[in-house]
Amino acid sequence: MDDLETKKVALRSANMSRIRGTDTGPELLLRKALWKKGLRYRLHSKIEGTRPDIVFKSRRLAIFIDGCFWHGCPLHYVRPRSRSEFWAEKLRSNTARDQAQTSLLVEKGWTVLRFWEHEVEGELNQVVATVLCAHNSSPRSNESRFVVTSVDPQSDDTELWLIEDLFNRGACRYEHRHRNPLKR
Template identity: 50%
Template sequence: MADSWASSDQARRAMTANRSKDTGPERAVRSLLHQRGLRYRTHLRPVSSIRRTADIVFTRWRVAVFIDGCFWHGCPEHFVMPRANADYWQPKIARNRERDVNTDELLRAAGWTVLRFWEHQEPERVATAIEGAVRAARVSG
C-alpha cells in the first residue's frame, strides 16, 4: 500500500466507486435540457484530435459543457485537501486544474464555446445558462 495513492483499503474502495461520467448532477442537468427541447451528445471529444471529453456537447452549435466535481477539480468553495497522502493529492488536484484551463484554451482556439459548472450548482440555473449559450450560438452560427 506504500506505493499507492490510496492511504487505506477503505480510501481505495471509496475513490474507485466514484463515477467519472453520468453523475447525478450531470443527469439532472441533462434531464432539464432534454425537457427544454435541446438535443446533445454526452461524453464526447468536441475536437477529435484533442484528448479531452466534455460531459455535454452540442456539436452543431459548438458548445462544450463540463460539470466538474468539487473534489477532483478543486472547487474553491468545497474542496478540502485530504490529510492522508497529501503529497499525492496536492499535485494531482493542481494538475487537474491546469488541465481544465488548458482544455478551455484549446477548445476556444478551435472555435468552441466552453461552459464549466460545479457539481454543487443548482441544476435549473445550470440548464438555463447552457440553454442561453446554445440559443446564442444558434443565432450567431
C-alpha cells in the same frame, strides 16, 4: 506503515476507485432538465482531444460538470489530511488538464461552459438558463471560472490557497483560510 494503516489505505483506495467519472448525479440532473427543454446533445463526444460531459456539435458548445473535490471548487474544496503529496499533485494535474482543455476548445472556436456540481444541484434553473442562452446565441466570450490549484499548509493551522481563473491564466489570487479542526 503498520497493518491497520495499510488496511485504511486499501479501503480508501477501493472507495475512491468506485467514484464515477461519467453519469454522475449532477450530470444526469442537468441532462434530464435540458432534454425536457427540447435540447438534444451528444454525451462525452471526443472533440479536439477532449471529452466534455455534454456536447452540442452544431453550436460548438461544450459543457463540463466538475466535481467540487476533484476540480478545486473555491467554496467546497477540502485538502485531504492523509497522503497530502499525492492529493496536492492530483489537484494540480486535474486543474492543469481543465485549463488546457478549456484553452484548446476556446482557441478552436468553441464556447465552453463549466459548472460546479453544487451549482447544478442547487441552482438547476439558472444553469439550464445559462445553457439555453449559450445554445441559442452566437458564440460568446467565456466568463471567469476560478478554481483552487494548490493548497499549502502553514505552521499556524491555516492554509494558503492559490485560486486561478481557468479562462484567463494570468488572473489569480492567494487566500489564507483556517483549516477546519479534525473531527473525532
